Amino acid sequence: GQQVxxxxxxxxxxxxxxxxxxxxxxxxxxxxxxxKQRPGGHPVFLIQLVKSGEVKKQKxxxxxxxxxxxxxxxxxxxxxxxxxxxxxxxxxxVGTYKYIFGTGTRLKVLA
Amino acid sequence: SQTIHQWPAxxxxxxxxxxxxxxxxxxxxxxxxxxxxxxxGRGLQLLFYSVGIGQIxxxxxxxxxxxxxxxxxFILSSKKLLLSDSGFYLCAWSVRGTVxxxxxxxxxxRLSIL
Numbered sequence: 331g332q333q334v335x336x337x338x339x340x341x342x343x344x345x346x347x348x349x350x351x352x353x354x355x356x357x358x359x360x361x362x363x364x365x366k367q368r369p370g371g372h373p374v375f376l377i378q379l380v381k382s383g384e385v386k387k388q389k390x391x392x393x394x395x396x397x398x399x400x401x402x403x404x405x406x407x408x409x410x411x412x413x414x415x416x417x418x419x420x421x422x423x424v425g426t427y428k429y430i431f432g433t434g435t436r437l438k439v440l441a
Numbered sequence: 442s443q444t445i446h447q448w449p450a451x452x453x454x455x456x457x458x459x460x461x462x463x464x465x466x467x468x469x470x471x472x473x474x475x476x477x478x479x480x481x482g483r484g485l486q487l488l489f490y491s492v493g494i495g496q497i498x499x500x501x502x503x504x505x506x507x508x509x510x511x512x513x514x515f516i517l518s519s520k521k522l523l524l525s526d527s528g529f530y531l532c533a534w535s536v537r538g539t540v541x542x543x544x545x546x547x548x549x550x551r552l553s554i555l
Contacts, residue, residue, distance in 0.1 A: 361541050372531055373485070375543035418484065420544075427473050427492060427535070428500075429544065431485040 332357050334421050336432040344440050349406040351435035353419035360422055362395055362402045363429065368415040409439045443468035447532050447547035455555050460505075460519040462550050464532030467513065472534040474515040475544065476507055479529040491515060492537060527554045 333356045343349050353362065361380045365373040377386055379395035379402060386393045392405045406413055419432040444467045454460060466472050476488040487500045489507035497507050504523060508516045515532055531549045536542040 363543060372546040372549050373544075375545065378541065378543060380541065422541075428475075428487060428490055428498075430487075433484045436482070 332421075332423055332430055334419060334430045334432040336417075336419060336435050338435055339433065340436045340438070342438045342440060343409050345411060346408050349409050349413070349437055351404050351417050351419075351437075353402040353404075353432050355400045355421050357421075357424065358399050360399075362399075363420045364393060364402075364404055365418045365420065365431075366415050367418065367434075371415075373418060406437075409437070411439050411441055413437060414439050443534075443545065445532060445534055445545055445547040447530075447550055449550055450548060451551045451553075453553045453555060454522050456524055457521050460517070460522050460526070460552070462517040462530055462532075462552075464515045464517075464547055465513055466515075466534045469513070469534070469536070471512060471537040473537050473542075474509060475533040475535075476515065476517050477531040477533065479531060479549075481528070485531070489517070522554050524554050527552055 335354050337352050361378055363378045364376040366376055367373045377393050382399050383397045384395040390407045394403045402419055404417055416434045416436045418434045420429040422429055447464045474491045477485045478488055479485050489497055489499055491497050491509045494509050494512055505519050529549050529551050532547045533544040535544045
């Protein structure tokens with residue numbers, strides 16, 4: 331079946347270091363979404379990418395959609411303690427309103 | 442603006458007891474509605490989704506069921522809870538009619554089965 335995987339599963343960084351999480355789908359996606367879940371909280375939508383090769387930025391966060399629309403990445407420059415949480419990518423299941431969430435990357439930032 | 446409410450926030454139930462979790466959405470009409478479960482430290486597992494009143498799609502065979510008695514109300518139920526039903530239950534909504542819409546999550550219910 332359709333799968334969405336993320337690596338790494340965990341990442342510990344020193345505050346100020348960069349961080350990247352990678353998302354890989356077993357099928358071509360029409361779009362990809364990214365969510366952030368703070369510890370003890372619920373997932374919050376960050377951004378959606380639709381076009382092949384698309385790059386979007388939100389302050390220190392850079393999101394990229396692969397040319398083949400099967401992978402994506404989220405890069406955080408100069409991490410801060412407020413970046414702590416789990417980052418999920420999600421892609422739509424073909425022909426449905428359902429999204430398949432990736433396995434998530436848990437980020438811990440050490441001050 | 443749209444808001445989504447889930448209750449209760451936490452729940453402790455004995456094995457074999459019934460369950461009813463409620464989710465309501467305000468400020469929008471005809472939303473797609475979703476129930477997810479998240480085990481501790483894990484990803485999101487889609488349990489049910491609904492595109493309209495009385496229309497429920499089940500993702501995983503289990504002892505849970507869902508109902509949508511009103512347009513903006515989504516209920517997750519069980520007649521007899523199992524230990525494996527423990528987890529963080531999240532309700533979400535998205536704009537109906539298109540797949541390219543973000544999902545908006547409620548605060549969730551932390552369910553512990555004893």
